[in-house]
Amino acid sequence: MDNLRPSDLAREHGLSTQAVRNYEQDGFLPPAARTDSGYRIYTALHAAALDAYLALVRAYGHAVGGRIMTAIHEGELDTALVIIDRGHQQSLQDRDTLDSVRRAVRHLTAEAGDAAAPAAGAQDRTIGELAHRLGVTAATLRKWERAGILVPARESGTGYRRYTANDVRDAELAHLLRRGGYPLERIATVVDQVRAAGGTDSLARALDEWSARLTERGLAMLDAAGRLGHYLRMREG
Incomplete structure (x- = not known):
């Protein structure tokens, strides 16, 4: 040339x-x-x-x-x-998280009455442990809590947050959708739907959109x- x-x-x-x-x-x-x-x-x-x-x-x-x-x-x-x-590793992690959320949604849909119950033997996590699992800061988790996305229980006496298996599921879902560019208000609505195990159409659409973005x-x-x-x-x- x-x-x-x-x-x-x-x-x-x-x-x-x-x-x-x-x-x-x-x-x-x-x-x-x-x-x-x-x-x-x-x-x-x-x-x-x-x-x-x-x-x-x-x-x-x-x-x-x-x-x-x-x-x-x-x-x-x-x-x-x-x-x-x-970059490829992050993409694989996103796909794994997407798969886990899809499985959670299928479980919630099938077990609508019992979906909110923690899994047997599940160990609660501290805010630091959950932040490390997701690769975010504790401040981010507190921000999600203020937005209504997370509702961890508090220890009596100390007031420390304790995250159950279902809280971890909600946090993983929030992390996935946040990476997809969804605003906190919309994520809070989606997580509420997961907790209620009903009206999951918007959740399915959000996951389909993110799946398409991962493919792209x-x-x-x-x-x-x-x-x-x-x-x-x-x-x-």
Whole structure:
């Protein structure tokens, strides 16, 4: 491919020429050579880098996509691969949580009368233990409680929160929907429906929407992997 101008790269992806320059400045693209008059000279390598970066953004978001490309251009390929691996790990965790919530909903629907009863032998958790399980802060759990999503019991005397198996289920559901971009008010309504084991249509729709997002994200990851692999092969050449 002949030398390219910033506008050539920008036009193909519907970007502004300034955006392309910013991506280079931020380390998302390799440094461009300059003409004697100071104009940037882009090549097929830069076009492949931009293609890979935008695909990573679709799969992992702007921040993570930028970190991956920056690591590559700093010679830290292993770091970039670890970031990618963590993204796949999070996607798998989301799918596992989605499956557990679906099972909980099926159980609630089948056992509407007894759904609120804790599982036999289940051990209560502290706020710290539940926060660690979900990978959130205790402050987040308290915020969910204020929103009516969680209603933990309190120990007599100490006032410490104790989370039963059903509280953990509600927290997992809230965490899943929160990652899907749902507002706290809507999550509180969905969790109420789970507790009541009735009127689960909106819950089913929410889970279907999130399942579709996970599928879309998984396909975007595959696409990004192919485009990034192409760029890395060009760099090696």
